[in-house]
Amino acid sequence: MAFFQTLNSNINLVTEMILNNVDLCKLIGYDNNDPLSNPPIPITRDLLMDRVFPLPKDPAAIVDKKSIINAYFYMSEPYHVNSGFRKIELRFDIMSHIDLWMIDGGIRTYSMSNYIDEMFNNVIIAQLSGKAVYFKGWKAVKYSEFYYGYHLVYELSDNSNVGCL
Secondary structure, eight states, X not given: OOHHHHHHHHHHHHHHHHHTOHHHHHHHHOOSSOGGGSOOOSOGGGGBTTTEESSOOOOOOXXXXXXXXXXXXXXXXXXXXXXXXXXXXXXXXEEEEGGGSEETXXXXXXXXXXXXXXXXXXXXXXXXXXXXXXXXXXEEEEOSSSEEEEEEEEEEEXXXXXXXX
């Protein structure tokens, strides 16, 4: 299968992992200050393209008060020592409207980032990477006048010897 074609199934897997994490979906889907005490989101798929995006999307209007996760592949390049394999950057934008940051027991965006990190940092996900997913870093980001959060970066490894026997 061609490298770029596999990105379709890979980003679908990433978004499914997010949507299958019950507590992460509560942090994304409930806007109160104690989201983890709420029942599980009944249909987490409803969060897709509303609060969970498989692309780098800025928050919509200033009137929208919600939490958002963007998950996307940012770049790829061959390894210098073995050009048959590619490094792939998987990036997450974890953001919340400033009015939603504070939750009981902490900060919503730290909690959301923690669940993402638990799912991906140093974890072997065979469908995504030929080796354990490597955490490359994070930084604070002002996404708009009312949305702030964190940008997390992970490195995957993929065999790019497309069509080789």
